[in-house]
Amino acid sequence: MATYEDDHNLPASSTSLKPVPHRPRPxxxxxxxxxxxxxxxxxxxxxxxxxxxxxxxxxxxxxxxQSIEGNDVLESLIEQLIEEAQGGTKVKGVDQQFLDGLERxxxxxxxxxxxxxxxxxxxxxxxxxxxxxxxxxxxxVFDLECIxxxxxxHTTCPLDRIDLTKKKTPPPPPVDEEExxxxxxxx
Amino acid sequence: xxxxxxxxxETERLVAEPVPGIQAIPHDDNLRYFDVSIxxxxxxxYEGGVFKLELFLPEDYPxxxxxxxxxxxxxxxxxxxxxxxxxxxxxxxxSPALQIRTILLSIQALLGAPNPDDPLANDVAQRWKExxxxxxxxxxxxxxxxxxx
Ligand SMILES: [Zn+2]
Ligand SMILES: [Zn+2]
Numbered sequence: 313m314a315t316y317e318d319d320h321n322l323p324a325s326s327t328s329l330k331p332v333p334h335r336p337r338p339x340x341x342x343x344x345x346x347x348x349x350x351x352x353x354x355x356x357x358x359x360x361x362x363x364x365x366x367x368x369x370x371x372x373x374x375x376x377x378q379s380i381e382g383n384d385v386l387e388s389l390i391e392q393l394i395e396e397a398q399g400g401t402k403v404k405g406v407d408q409q410f411l412d413g414l415e416r417x418x419x420x421x422x423x424x425x426x427x428x429x430x431x432x433x434x435x436x437x438x439x440x441x442x443x444x445x446x447x448x449x450x451x452x453v454f455d456l457e458c459i460x461x462x463x464x465x466h467t468t469c470p471l472d473r474i475d476l477t478k479k480k481t482p483p484p485p486p487v488d489e490e491e492x493x494x495x496x497x498x499x
Numbered sequence: 500x501x502x503x504x505x506x507x508x509e510t511e512r513l514v515a516e517p518v519p520g521i522q523a524i525p526h527d528d529n530l531r532y533f534d535v536s537i538x539x540x541x542x543x544x545y546e547g548g549v550f551k552l553e554l555f556l557p558e559d560y561p562x563x564x565x566x567x568x569x570x571x572x573x574x575x576x577x578x579x580x581x582x583x584x585x586x587x588x589x590x591x592x593x594s595p596a597l598q599i600r601t602i603l604l605s606i607q608a609l610l611g612a613p614n615p616d617d618p619l620a621n622d623v624a625q626r627w628k629e630x631x632x633x634x635x636x637x638x639x640x641x642x643x644x645x646x647x648x
Contacts, residue, residue, distance in 0.1 A: 429596040430505070430561060430595045430596065431503075432508050432509070433504060433505070433508070458595070461562050462595050470594040470595045473592070473594065
């Protein structure tokens with residue numbers, strides 16, 4: 313049987329997912345070196361031509377900014393480039409307060425058959441299960457450890473995709489009361 | 500680095516209770532990398548074909564979806580020349596409650612129900628809309644040529 317590479321006339325494994333799990337990004341080193349020989353860009357400005365792609369992004373954006381002011385589309389592109397170079401895209405999940413405020417389920421209410429939908433493991437396999445219920449549905453319960461990384465990046469329930477931030481969330485219980493529950497569970 | 504328990508459990512279940520018409524076998528040397536084959540659904544232009552795919556579970560799986568694509572050439576409006584698949588659950592609609600099993604079932608369902616209104620392969624989608632019988636005939640031919648063992 314012909315391989316994928318044969319079929320697509322590609323060098324072997326150049327497009328395989330295995331060695332390159334992420335799509336390669338454009339190499340900006342060429343941009344950078346061409347910038348440093350552009351007369352309008354004083355060479356003293358470029359501190360380290362071999363530094364990260366991030367600084368190449370910044371330099372590229374600045375150079376464009378100097379040469380093509382007045383173009384709205386390009387200006388917004390420049391802003392995007394600078395923003396990305398300075399720390400990437402904004403995170404859109406819930407805050408720690410939301411996570412802290414999720415209803416916690418005491419161990420005594422859990423049965424063997426209750427399984428976390430994310431790790432697919434029975435909550436009770438953990439001697440001290442830390443299980444939370446999402447406000448969307450009473451059966452939507454997860455290990456806090458499993459749901460936290462998801463909710464820090466997304467505001468939706470993994471089971472029904474309901475946006476948890478649109479619903480009015482109950483105010484988190486007073487801190488001392490929560491701590492008391494805690495001590496009971498672990499005492 | 501240890502393989503998360505979830506991946507081990509998913510793999511065990513895929514082997515112990517395989518989905519009809521779907522096979523997923525992890526590589527011995529990389530348990531995050533699977534050789535997948537999907538049988539074309541009955542009554543679809545892909546019937547009789549066995550389509551090979553590769554599936555990779557990224558480091559942050561299941562917080563991010565598996566990476567998956569067709570290796571076998573296929574004529575389908577939602578699958579491009581490079582085998583990439585246009586499927587919402589592989590992108591914006593991914594959820595960590597989904598599994599390899601459910602994703603592969605979704606792909607099998609996509610073979611049974613091509614959706615030219617949400618195309619990835621634009622030329623194929625256009626033909627699908629303008630000349631559906633012709634497009635289906637081509638899909639059948641490609642299945643014969645490329646996906647018949
Ligand atoms: Zn879990
Ligand atoms: Zn829910």
